[in-house]
Amino acid sequence: MDRILRNLIAWQRADGPAASARALGVERARARYLANAALPRRAGAGPRDAVTSVDETVATPDGAAIRCRVYTPETDRGRVVTFLHGGGWTLGDVDSHDQACRIVAGALGAVVVSADYRRAPEFPYPTPLLDAVAAARWTARRFPGHDHVLAGDSAGASLAVGVALHARDAGEPGFAAQLLLYPPVDPRLLFAAASPYADGYLLSVDDMAYHYELYLPDARRREDPAVDLLGADLRNLPPTVVATAEFDPLHDEGVELADKLAVAGVPVRHVPGPGLVHGYFLMQDIVPAAAACSERVLEELDALLRPEPAPVEYAEALGGV
Template identity: 40%
Template sequence: MSGLDPQIADMIEALDSGFPAVHTMTGEQARAAIRSRFKPAAQPEPMASVEDTTVPGPDAPVPIRIYRPVRGERPLPTLVYAHGGGWVFCDLDSHDELCRNIANRIPAVVVSVHYRRASEEGQWPAAAEDMYAATRWAAEHASSLGGDAHAVLVGGDSAGGNLAAVTALMARDRGGPALAGQLLLYPVIAADFRTESYRSFGEGYYNPISALQWYWDQYVPDLADRQNPYASPLHADLSGLPPAIAVVAGHDPLRDEGIAYVEALQAAGVPTVRRYFEGGIHGFMTMPMLGICQRARAQACADVADLVGSIGAAAP
């Protein structure tokens, strides 16, 4: 485990052995198993306000949670955020700590989206369509949220990073909303389990290949559908997309597809910043006890602030 962050190295065996065998479960069982491990913060990070509501979705209302930071000059950028969890589990509560923290760090209004989860609540493209609907709503209501209609971004971690990337594609293809950027934290980009990083880190690094394959089976069971750009953004025409900030973890089965996506975005002329954390594992940015987590959050949020600052400077 050469190069692994020392704090992670001290806990990786316990993390890995404690990960539920989700690939043997139904989606409902997996959600229950993961939720039983969740411990909310004893003292949540203070915010100016936190509001739960719903927005119109393609088939049913989509629950969202709106975070307004304690500081920052209005209007603020608005980040529409999709939580990770393999498209199957996690929710607004599981990512509450992260969303509070990034809202205050940037600072930005963060709209966290509780999309339909596979497979019982909806398979592909249900989650992506929910994320797109929430993004369109946030853009239309940016001013009332305290945000800047010209500084709406999408973001997400892991499967949520996939949904953010797909939403950027949908927004381009469907004529809006105009997005200022995309924040992709170790995103799921393609259903290719033969990469070097899958071979190197598919066992023993907390998110085993059996679980990662199972996530795809729940969300996109049809192998042909996995070639669709709205499932696997690596297969898309990437021209005309908003600037991207991508965090890649060095000890992550998804490392290689993340790097490949960064390179594909750059080749398509999309301004893209890659932040590489060699010692990180998949999911490390949702582990606030880790120093590497705090460093990655600080860097990613500074990058978002720089991006929206450059947009403001360029505005007439």
């Protein structure tokens, strides 16, 4: 494992078992999550420095409203990303993922719309998913003609697939691609419980069990296709990049999802994260290995979005005109 990550794990677990999400409780866990995400970033961080942002208000189907932060890169390549933050459907917000969204915007030349969907336990499933659907629809209306990408990390990746399934089943316009960073897709936690990294690597199986309990207080909803994604019909979903981390209890279910997408006929690229832990996309400024892997993830997504080159004979014909 990366040396810096070892030190990070030791620091976070310094207070002992009380550092678990269940022991901390929702409010303290939220505060810790945001504080960790706000660690100082590198100076001279490249394209993200030229990204500007503004907060917008987006209406939801139940008459409420959520905040969406819109990031605009210096160079707009005709792409827009609806980004759904992680945090177990309970933690995280647009502030915790601010730098991550700036990185995505700068690297892809894409407008990024980060959705501050309502969280459990105050708003359990399906409210976070319906807010995510509303954010994606708003993004499509606001930026017509752009290649529309769904992206999310952890719980946000699960929501991203749920949005794609909802759009497909409703006959709505599809998405150009989706980016799923270490997604939780097995609410039974069978894969995670069998993982050799089920505890002691920042995210534990008990953390995931706690978040599922808050997100899905009605355990019967765990069988919904938008939750049990390994049991869902994955046909006709957008081309997908799935990123996993080696020392992550969710690693094996992420690999399983990539395999199932491929079997369903979805173009999929799996990017492994050797030596890394769950949440590494938020650690790019303090863990060089996380930054390198994140760069590769975005390169794979960029490759999915690039148009196929013209056939050689057609290109030669154009050159002869």
